[in-house]
Amino acid sequence: MNLDFKKIELFAVTIYSLSSLALFIILAPLISIFLITDLETIDKILISDYRYTAQVYSAFTITLEASVIATTILLLIGIPLGYLLSKFEFRGKEAIEAIIDLPLLTPHIVAGIMILSAFGRRGIQGIFGFGGVEDSLTGIILVMMFVSLPIMVDTVKAGFNSIDIKYEYIARSLGANRFNVFKDITLPLAKNSILAGYILAWARGVSEVGALLIVAYYPKSINILIYEWFMVYGLKYAAALSVVLLSLFILIFASIRVLTR
Amino acid sequence: MIEIRDIEVVIKGFKLEIDYIDIRDGEYMIVMGPSGVGKTIFLHTIAGFIRPDEGRIYIDGVDVTRLPPEERNISIVPEDYGLFPHMNVYENISYGLKIRGYSSREIINKVTKISQYLEINDLLHKMPSHLSAGEKQRVAIARALIIDPKILLLDEPLKSLDPRLHIKAISYLKNLREKLRFTALHVTHNIIEAFYLGDRISYLSDGRLVGTYTLKEFIDSEYGEEYIKGIRELSKMI
Numbered sequence: 001m002n003l004d005f006k007k008i009e010l011f012a013v014t015i016y017s018l019s020s021l022a023l024f025i026i027l028a029p030l031i032s033i034f035l036i037t038d039l040e041t042i043d044k045i046l047i048s049d050y051r052y053t054a055q056v057y058s059a060f061t062i063t064l065e066a067s068v069i070a071t072t073i074l075l076l077i078g079i080p081l082g083y084l085l086s087k088f089e090f091r092g093k094e095a096i097e098a099i100i101d102l103p104l105l106t107p108h109i110v111a112g113i114m115i116l117s118a119f120g121r122r123g124i125q126g127i128f129g130f131g132g133v134e135d136s137l138t139g140i141i142l143v144m145m146f147v148s149l150p151i152m153v154d155t156v157k158a159g160f161n162s163i164d165i166k167y168e169y170i171a172r173s174l175g176a177n178r179f180n181v182f183k184d185i186t187l188p189l190a191k192n193s194i195l196a197g198y199i200l201a202w203a204r205g206v207s208e209v210g211a212l213l214i215v216a217y218y219p220k221s222i223n224i225l226i227y228e229w230f231m232v233y234g235l236k237y238a239a240a241l242s243v244v245l246l247s248l249f250i251l252i253f254a255s256i257r258v259l260t261r
Numbered sequence: 262m263i264e265i266r267d268i269e270v271v272i273k274g275f276k277l278e279i280d281y282i283d284i285r286d287g288e289y290m291i292v293m294g295p296s297g298v299g300k301t302i303f304l305h306t307i308a309g310f311i312r313p314d315e316g317r318i319y320i321d322g323v324d325v326t327r328l329p330p331e332e333r334n335i336s337i338v339p340e341d342y343g344l345f346p347h348m349n350v351y352e353n354i355s356y357g358l359k360i361r362g363y364s365s366r367e368i369i370n371k372v373t374k375i376s377q378y379l380e381i382n383d384l385l386h387k388m389p390s391h392l393s394a395g396e397k398q399r400v401a402i403a404r405a406l407i408i409d410p411k412i413l414l415l416d417e418p419l420k421s422l423d424p425r426l427h428i429k430a431i432s433y434l435k436n437l438r439e440k441l442r443f444t445a446l447h448v449t450h451n452i453i454e455a456f457y458l459g460d461r462i463s464y465l466s467d468g469r470l471v472g473t474y475t476l477k478e479f480i481d482s483e484y485g486e487e488y489i490k491g492i493r494e495l496s497k498m499i
Contacts (some may be wrong), residue, residue, distance in 0.1 A: 174357035
């Protein structure tokens with residue numbers, strides 16, 4: 001829609017104003033955090049002061065390791081689950097869909113308590129004597145998987161749903177069984193949705209902090225470190241580390257947009 | 262020969278009943294009837310995409326009613342041709358052979374032969390999005406015929422062509438059919454297509470197959486009369 005100032009419609013003005021407000025809500029904090037951060041502090045936490053750099057690089061490594069493992073496992077289980085929910089009709093399907101979306105509605109702290117009770121000393125670990133999620137990399141991975149699973153499954157399922165059923169029909173009439181159709185037709189056609197699911201689930205996992213505070217404060221992941229610095233050193237250092245994290249996110253998302261254009 | 266006996270399909274409250282129809286080897290059967298009468302459901306039932314609630318489908322005397330689509334050797338060309346968008350023309354045409362385990366040499370030979378036949382040999386490396394409607398139609402037919410199906414199901418394959426291309430495509434299909442003598446079941450609303458291509462016409466009305474006619478019988482039937490009347494009225498208007 002082109003805004004013609006000679007005939008300004010109330011409708012168009014309303015749309016533009018409300019859209020600007022929506023953008024402002026995101027842009028104001030984003031710009032502000034960059035404005036209050038000075039390069040000297042960034043230099044200190046990333047390069048020159050070992051007291052900070054050691055913590056930062058360790059937290060980034062742990063976050064990256066846990067998030068990649070969590071999202072990759074989610075990909076392997078999310079694709080079959082998304083496919084099942086997209087292509088099969090069975091009793092209890094709606095209930096399963098509701099259960100999958102539960103982490104989206106669960107308060108993060110509550111999610112942490114749930115994970116701890118299921119997989120911690122009072123849960124699977126206590127019963128079977130193996131595992132151990134408290135203050136461990138496994139705990140971080142589990143938390144990331146729990147909060148990201150709905151995003152992965154819903155995005156992949158939407159991708160499978162968007163494929164016209166005729167392609168699968170034609171492939172079968174040409175001699176392909178269900179597995180071949182999945183491999184040769186459905187999966188390649190849902191490629192973009194699967195990639196989107198991976199990126200969104202990864203981003204969701206990396207951004208989690210509430211459940212991590214309960215399950216795995218240690219080893220410190222990047223959000224826990226930001227939280228701790230905010231409590232110990234105040235806004236200055238927490239904002240500087242946040243800017244580094246945000247810049248990385250922006251860089252990754254911009255690169256993916258360019259690569260998949 | 263394809264034999265259909267007492268088929269009943271119920272989908273979301275819609276019921277399709279086909280009491281009896283035989284499609285002989287090499288025959289070009291037209292399926293006509295008003296919109297929403299179940300013509301596509303009929304094709305999908307034969308192809309095995311829909312399992313009938315009642316009745317039997319036989320191919321050369323073998324009961325295929327419970328067989329999955331991949332075991333029936335029936336190919337289909339939908340209205341918009343349904344070329345796999347992520348595969349080029351060569352990959353589209355060769356897909357059925359690849360899945361059947363043909364060697365690369367055999368695949369190349371067969372694709373080359375059929376693409377020369379259908380005059381699409383210069384399109385083999387193009388993606389479907391770069392093809393015209395007429396080219397897509399030829400590629401879809403090549404992909405369907407290369408597996409040497411027992412029957413080719415055509416679901417309004419000429420509908421999306423403009424009038425000039427439409428006439429050309431009818432004549433093209435006619436020539437192709439005369440050369441290759443394949444068995445076909447062709448759904449259409451177009452009486453010209455039906456008369457030019459068909460050996461017989463099956464007519465569906467209110468979810469039932471009301472009859473199978475020779476072209477002459479169809480003109481004399483109440484359903485044929487409606488079409489002829491429509492054409493007369495149209496010519497008066499022009």
